[in-house]
Amino acid sequence: MNVVKGMGNQPTAVGADVTERGADDRGVGRRRCGPVILGSGILLVAAVGVVGALGLGGGGAGADGAGGRGTGGQAVRVARGTLTDQTEIDGRLGHGPEVPFQIKASGTVTWLPESDKIVRRGETVLRVDDRPVVLLYGSLPMYRGLGMTEAEGAAAKSGDGGDPGSATAESSDSDGRRSNGTSGTAVGRGGDAQQPPRPLHGMDVDQFETNLSALGYSGFTVDDTYSSLTAAAVKRWQKDLGLPQTGRVDAGDVVYAPGPVRSVSRAPVCGSGPMPSAIR
Numbered sequence: 001m002n003v004v005k006g007m008g009n010q011p012t013a014v015g016a017d018v019t020e021r022g023a024d025d026r027g028v029g030r031r032r033c034g035p036v037i038l039g040s041g042i043l044l045v046a047a048v049g050v051v052g053a054l055g056l057g058g059g060g061a062g063a064d065g066a067g068g069r070g071t072g073g074q075a076v077r078v079a080r081g082t083l084t085d086q087t088e089i090d091g092r093l094g095h096g097p098e099v100p101f102q103i104k105a106s107g108t109v110t111w112l113p114e115s116d117k118i119v120r121r122g123e124t125v126l127r128v129d130d131r132p133v134v135l136l137y138g139s140l141p142m143y144r145g146l147g148m149t150e151a152e153g154a155a156a157k158s159g160d161g162g163d164p165g166s167a168t169a170e171s172s173d174s175d176g177r178r179s180n181g182t183s184g185t186a187v188g189r190g191g192d193a194q195q196p197p198r199p200l201h202g203m204d205v206d207q208f209e210t211n212l213s214a215l216g217y218s219g220f221t222v223d224d225t226y227s228s229l230t231a232a233a234v235k236r237w238q239k240d241l242g243l244p245q246t247g248r249v250d251a252g253d254v255v256y257a258p259g260p261v262r263s264v265s266r267a268p269v270c271g272s273g274p275m276p277s278a279i280r
Contacts, residue, residue, distance in 0.1 A: 095262060095264075098264055101125065101255055101257075101261075102141070102255070103125075103126065103128070103133060103252070103255060104142065104251045104252040104255075105128040105129075105131070105133050105250075105252030105253070106128070106252065107128040107129035107131070108128065108129055109126060109127070109128055110127045110128065110129060110130045111124075111126060111127035111130075112126050112263075113125070113126070113263045114263070115263055115264060116262060116263065116264065117262070117263045118260050118261070118262050119135050119260065119261050119262070119263065120135065120260045121135060121136060121137050121211060121214065121215065121260075122134060122135070122136070122211075122215045123135055125255055125261075128252070131243065131253075132241055132242075132243075132253075133252065133253065133254065133255055134241070134253065134254050134255070135254070135255055135256075135257060135261065136207075136208070136211040136254050136255070136256050136257075137211060137214075137256065137257065137258065137259060138207040138208075138210075138211065138256040138257075138258075139256070139258060140203060140204050140207050140256065141256055142204070142251050142252075142253075142254050142255065142256060143204070143251065144204070144251055145248060145249060145250045145251050146200060146204065146205060146208055146226055146248065146249040147200065147226065147231065147234075147246075147247060147248030147249065148197035148198065148199065148200065148226065148227075148228065148231055148247070148248075149197055149198050149199075149200055150195075150197055150198075199225045199226055199227045199228075200225070200226035201224050201225055201226070202224055203224060205223075205224050205225060205226045205230075206222065206223060206224040207256070208226075208249065208254075209221075209222045209223065209226075209230060210222055212230075212233055212234070212237060215237070217233045217236060217237055218233070219232060219233050220232070220233050231247035231248070232247070234247050234248070234249060235247050
């Protein structure tokens with residue numbers, strides 16, 4: 001048989017035998033190509049799986065180690081805290097502006113506290129004529145003296161209550177002689193002195209009694225009434241201060257401030273008259 005090569009190097013069979021053998025060869029070729037193609041497909045799928053495991057987070061850490069932890073499904077503990085912010089500035093601490101004290105006591109300054117001394121309730125701010133001026137806490141200034149007040153019109157009431165002549169006629173001296181008109185007048189004045197003093201009322205009384213109670217003195221009711229019980233407590237306070245026990249508080253005996261004060265200067269100087277002291 002003669003075999004003729006055609007275009008594209010494809011063999012062209014001449015005759016029946018050549019035709020049958022060519023057909024058999026093509027059948028064998030087709031049967032061989034099937035497994036080869038299937039094997040290539042399996043190899044391709046395996047390669048893709050390996051690449052995915054290595055490059056797409058298959059348990060390996062990334063370049064900085066964060067990628068693997070973020071995609072590995074591991075639990076991360078969350079810490080709760082308070083966010084703070086700080087700012088630094090330049091400044092200088094101080095005690096505020098100086099506020100002068102208005103001292104109502106009259107006389108000569110005999111003692112002053114040292115500079116920068118803290119004066120608190122019940123302590124002496126200064127001494128005038130060797131008499132202490134005491135610091136108390138409050139917003140209302142000491143504008144008047146505090147104490148029991150004399151009854152108004154006691155003399156007139158006493159005079160209207162009886163006849164001085166009758167009192168003179170009924171009274172007698174040790175010799176049995178009747179007294180004269182002068183003695184009758186003296187009896188009348190004695191009646192006036194028996195009138196009890198009246199309590200003093202006001203918000204300044206309540207402020208003072210609040211301080212007196214805070215200093216540890218008791219036996220009275222803290223209110224706006226300056227009674228005889230208040231006067232008795234004041235006498236004990238005056239005794240502790242070394243003052244005459246009068247039961248009255250003069251306007252120059254105390255000075256009020258909202259709280260503790262600090263002496264920043266020694267003006268006025270000792271020996272001069274009282275002036276507003278520079279005290280905070």
